[in-house]
Amino acid sequence: MKKIIIDTNFLLIPLQFKVDIFSEIDRICHFNYELSIFEKSIEELKNIIKKQSRKNKKAAQFALNLIKLKKIHTIKSKQKDVDSLILENLDKDTIIATQDIKLKKELLQRDASVIILRQKKYLQLIEKAL
DSSP, rough: OOEEEEEEGGGHHHHHHHOOOHHHHHHHHSSSSEEEEHHHHHHHHHHHHHOOOOOHHHHHHHHHHHHHHHHHHEOOOOSSSSHHHHTTTTTTEEEEEEOHHHHHHHHHHTTEEEHHHETTTHHHHHOOOO
């Protein structure tokens, strides 16, 4: 079973771009997987709700509802930032779903598998080099 770790910004896609990330993940992942999120990502979403503009606030609220609705597994964490947690928790059975360009480049340099948004319409799985 593979683990797909969803980065905070990835959970904003459904409201920002009207893309159903869950059906898209099903479409591109032809294997068993578990969706996971770091506890710190939930904190980041709550921070967005408190501090950012109305559009981002709505997207973050929607994301928190999706986490509960889809029963996404929460990984307890003590680290300060989600990117560090993601990089520390990489293994051959882990796929990272992110929109963060800097993080994506780092992941690809480490031969990690990544799910990204393409053309603001659909998801693409970039598999690690074998």
